[in-house]
Structure formats: structure tokens, C-alpha cells
Amino acid sequence: MTITQLQYVLAVAKYQNFTLAAEKSFVTQPTLSMQIQKLEDELDILIFDRGKKPIQLTEVGKMIVEQAKNIVNESGRIKDIVEQQKGFIGGEFKIGIIPTVMPTLLPMFLNNFIKKYSKVQLKIEELNTELMIQKLLDGSLDAGIAATPLQHEQIKERVLYYEPFVAYIPQNHRLYSNRKIDTTDLAIEDILLLEDGHCFRDGVINLCKNAKDFNDERFQLESGSFETMIRLANEGLGMTLLPYLHTTDLKETEKSNLHHFNEPVPAREVSLIYHRSELKLHIIDALREVIMGVIRGAIAFQNVQIISPVSKK
Template sequence: MNLRDLEYLLALQEVKHFRKAAEKCFVSQPTLSGQISKLEEELGLLLIERTSRKVIFTHAGDELAAQARKILMEVKAMKDMAKSFQAPMAGPLHMGLIPTVAPYLLPRIVPHIRETFKDMELFLYEEQTHVLLQRLDEGEIDCLVLAYLPEMERFGSIDLYHESLMLALPPQHPWNAREEVELGALKGEQLLMLEDGHCLRDQAMDYCFNAGASEDTSFKATSLETLRHMVAAGMGMTLLPELAVPSAKQSEGVVYRPFCPEQPTRLISMVYRQNSVRRPCFNELAALIQKHWSEA
């Protein structure tokens, strides 16, 4: 038995398909299938039920795959520990970001990361929060940049910045004459929102509901840019995070206004596994983001 065999087993459990698992592991299908069979022979157990239609893991297969995942994570931790002692800011770093942060933050920080940490090989992933947390848990990603939520307390975290949420209005809206909009003015109004799965949706809805507003259920957007275009088309109003708002108060058919007397905000944090040995690297990276996030 070797570590590669365990990787084959986990890939097969994930995709439930020999060809796709082989592609994921960059080997031929016969190679992967043969190694899985050898693993079964060595363990004296049937791990997989093979049918013409699908791959079904036995109870033993699922249990051993779970143990294999733990073993591979421990091996990765040992490698990461060695790298952290050799050069904390060198080598590969896998970072995940949520869709309401990635397109607006990355252009501001990636050039600085490349300039400051020349030996770092940065891999970026854009997914919704629940997917990123699962991949972080499973050791596929080293750290995340996302809107912090109370259920993330089991992870380590570093606060990066507080980001205001601003009101986006169509040009013909009567509130455009105001420099600021009171949050309470939203009472009785309907706002366009992102679809389920986006943490910004939940945070924006909390502010809106507390102000007495409701969601316009006739449309749910898949992205902030879709929301922006819907507002420009006169379909309604919405809340957008500060980094997604242009410097001009009116741009491309959308008017942007801050709230008063207090601004709704969200906390953007770097999240990592509590026992990660790469904390020195995360500290350096977080300090860089804190310095440059607000640069236009």
C-alpha cells in the first residue's frame, strides 16, 4: 500500500466513476482500476461494488476512504510544516474566495502578492461559502477570504477589513436627490437579492428585514453583476458591497448612495484550519491584504 493508492481511492469515492477518477489523478483507467484491486487484495476486503452502470462503495470502502483522507491530510500537514520551517512564504498556496469578494479584491492584491512574495505559487478558487469551508476542512485549500459568519468559530481567523454595503438605485428613483439614505427608509420597499447560497444574501436580508423591507421574489440573481444590470434596467434596488461600487456616485445607469446614520457592514476575514502550520504565512498575507484592499 502507498499514498498514491489512497489518492486513487478518494478520487473514486468522490466521482463514483473509474474513467473520471483516473482523469482526476492523471493516470490511465486500467492503472487506477488495477491499483484499487490490489488494495482490496492487500486488505482482504471488498471496497467497491462494480456494476455496468455505477460504482458503489461498500460500508468498509466508505470507512477506509474516511481513514485514507485523514492519513493524506496528516501527510500534507507534515509537508507543509517542513516548508513553513524552510521558507514560510515560498511554494504553493491554495486560497479560496467567495464570488462577492474575488472579482473586486483580487485585482487590488494579486499584483502586490506577486511582487512581495516572489517564491509563492498562488492558486485561486472561487466558490460559495459552504463549498469553500468543506474544501478547507478536507485539506484541499489552505485558507479562505470570505465574509465571516458565527458558524466559522471552529476555524482560525484573521480579520481583514469591514466593508460597507451601499444602496444601488435606478437613475429615475426619487431617492437619487439624496446624498445619503436612512436605513429606515427601506420600510415597505422590496429589494433584489442574490440566489440562495451566497452569504451576502443572508447578511443583506438581515439588514433589510430589520429595516422593514422585503425581498423581491420575482427574480434572484446569480452574481452581483447581474444584480447591477437589473438595477440599471429599472427593475428595482439592491445592496452592493463597497468594493463592487465604482468611485463615481453614478455609473453605467446605476446610482449609489451610502446609508445613514450608520452603514450596514460585513466583516471580511481570512479563515484557516485551527491547527494549520502555515499561520506565519497567513499572517504575512493578511497584513498585505489589510494594507492594499482599499486601493482603487
């Protein structure tokens, strides 16, 4: 049994196709198939049911794949140890970013980072927080950028910045004439929310004092887009709350609908998160340094009240 054989097994399990798995593994299909066959012969079992389309794992194959993930991830950590000792900042680094942060933060730091650390091969995924934590725990992700605190005992959090909430209030709304607003002015029933599953949605619900028994019965909306929320607000369907960075590129006509909160300003805490046993701390340090360097000029708010992203349901 070899690490390479286990890597091939994981590739087929992921892509459910021997040809595609071979292509992604940069080997020929006969080579990949032969190595998996050798492993099955050695173990005297079938890992894959080749009679099904797409290819499926057998019951014992499912257990082998779970163990193979651990073995392959742990074997990769040997290289991480060596690189960290040498001070080498390079190699593959897999990072997840939540959808409400990725569109604004990524363009701000990515170019700077890849220029400064050209030997790091970033692999970036847009993930919700729940899936991000799962991937951090199983070792298929090195770090994530998410709203915190998450209160997870296996996950470390290093704060990057505090991003204030800003209210988008159209002219026909009861709060439009207020130059600034308080959190006590908010009524959950007329705030347009992102679809369920977004931590920013949970943060808004947590912010509202009257949200204990909230049940949105007005209409069902399946959108993860702040742009959609703004358009609906413009149509007179309510107001919405936006993260500060999402307001910087609005049209001038839309900026006139922005209302800031009185201090302490409600804000979300955005952090780099990673598993407590993560070894690529030198890359995490480099990433944090670059992000904090570009964000300082974009967000100058100090007196903030951190709103938890953890759902109270």
C-alpha cells in the same frame, strides 16, 4: 497499505473514472488500477463497484474514503511542519473565495502575490461560505476569504478589511433625491436581493429593521449577479445594495445612482478564515500582508457598523 494507494482511491472516488483519475494523479491507468487492486486484496473487500457507470463506491468503500481523506491530509501536514520551521514560503495552497468577493478582490492582489511568492502554487475556488467551512473542516482547503464574523468554534478569522454597503437607487425611486441615506430609510420589500445562499443577501436582510417576517412574493429571481440587480433596478423594479468595491467600475451614468449611507456606515467584514489547527500560517501571513497592502488604497472608510452575514432564519 500506503499513502499513495489511498491517494489513488481518493482520485477515483472524486472523478468516478480510472482513466481520468490516473491522468490527474500523473500515473498510468494500469499502475493506478494495480495499486487499488492490491489494497482491496489486502483488506479483502471491494472499495469500488466497477459494474456501474460511472464507477460507484461500495458501502464499505464510502467509509474507507472518509478515513483516507483524514490520513492523506494528516500525512501532508508533516511537510507543512518542516516548511514552516525552515521559513519556506512555497508549495500548494488551496483557497476558497466567496462569489461576492472574488470578482473584485482577486484581480487586485493575485498578480502581486504570485510575483512576490512565486514558489506558492495557489489553487483558487469560488465557493459559498457553507461549502467553504465544510472544506476547511475536512482539510481539503487551507484557507478561505469570506464575510465574517461566522461564530464557528473551529474556524479562526483574521480581518482583511471592512467593505461599506452602497445603495444603488434609480431616478424613479422614492429615495433618489436623498443625498445620503440612513438604514432606517430602507424597506426590505423594495430591495432587490441576490439569490438565497449568498451571505451578502443575508447581510442586507439583517441590515433592514423591518425584515423580521420578510417573504419575497413579488417574483422569484435566481441570480447571483450584482449586474443583474443593477439592470432590474434601472427597469424600475426597486433599488439594491452593493459592496463598495463593486461600485468602482460602474459606468458614469450608473454611478450617478449611487447613494452612500450616513455614518456609521453599514459594512461587511471580510476576513481570511482557516481551521484552528492549520499549519500553513506562514503562507496565510504572506497572503494577508499582500491583500491588506493593496486594499488600503481602495477603501478609506473608518466609521462603520459591521453587519453580520449569518442568517437569522
